[in-house]
Amino acid sequence: MGSKAVVILSGGLDSTTCAAIAAKENDEIICLTFDYGQRHRRELRSAREVAEHYDAEHLVVTFDARQWGGSALTDEIEVPKGRGLDDSIPVTYVPARNTIFLSFALAVAEAKAADRAYIGVNALDYSGYPDCRPEYIEAFQAMAAMAQKRAVEGHPVRIESPLIQLSKAEIIRRGIDLGAPLDLSWSCYEGGERPCGECDSCVIRARGFEEVGVPDPALSGAGV
């Protein structure tokens, strides 16, 4: 029986590279995307296109995080620009988002008998997000081993976070090496049809491509 993995796929640069890694390491990937009321819904289209690129089953789970709010990504408050990416936790932090995403990944993995769940979290560029740190992933892994029928029967879901210690430039290089469709990916926090170029996410992405020394393929036409 081939190895099967669930990949949390937002449609961003990191999760697109993460999907490329998962596709390389497994015989079959199932892409899992969340439509949670994010203002940058444009990423959902990217997620669909990336899943199609990998000819993967694509599940889109819909819930509405605006019911409780608490984030600039879901509430009607401004996405910060030019914040300078200091050490504080950004207002774009979404309460318990990765915990919710990973919990659904456990459910899907169990129902589909997949042994791994991939998440493209990154501790360097988003050091402010508590749920992007290695110690968080380890704690989630320990919890997952207790949580599920398949786990207690000897098949715990292994949480894979292959990007966690990489810089944005290293993620881009990795994506390019693996032929990941970075042209299809979407990073901008704003809801427009083209990247704003000014939000934290656009700034980090642009710096990454600059460091690698290649143009961002999503800006050259094909992906936008």
Place this chain on the structure above:
Amino acid sequence: MGSKAVVILSGGLDSTTCAAIAAKENDEIICLTFDYGQRHRRELRSAREVAEHYDAEHLVVTFDARQWGGSALTDEIEVPKGRGLDDSIPVTYVPARNTIFLSFALAVAEAKAADRAYIGVNALDYSGYPDCRPEYIEAFQAMAAMAQKRAVEGHPVRIESPLIQLSKAEIIRRGIDLGAPLDLSWSCYEGGERPCGECDSCVIRARGFEEVGVPDPALSGAGV
């Protein structure tokens, strides 16, 4: 500032008693219910009525677990009757359900600045469900302490599972003592307008009331 808690409220007997305990222990409760494609949707009405009884804010989070399935509670397979409640994990187990529920509870607690999240899991009558065991709750608690902005700022959400070691009869006695609206609660796994009386959940409930020696108020008319 008064204490505030999120209560996961399915509308069943256990979560109704759990809400009564949370309402007693806190100044304010926020009830959190999940509409996830369960066939026993009748419980959603009970949840609403219990939340109204406590004059509590009531959030209903909707997602569709039928997208991946893996449970008799969501799929079109038969709910077991007269299984005898042995030691195996029942087919009514829903993959990662409590993990998903608790993850949303963390999100709501953080967004609303609540310090506790109550869940009415019970390790005795449902010993087969891995996500009803004390060791699972402890692992989730450890993960939660790493997961959130409020947690790393010194306000982790405390997971309260006050029913975890009680028998069904003890839960019923506790509910009666606290004046919980058990007449409004709904336990049946089937989707009908009246409890089927035959599914595992109906059987466990009936045994509990029998042991306490009081009639089930939900069967006497008011709650059905």
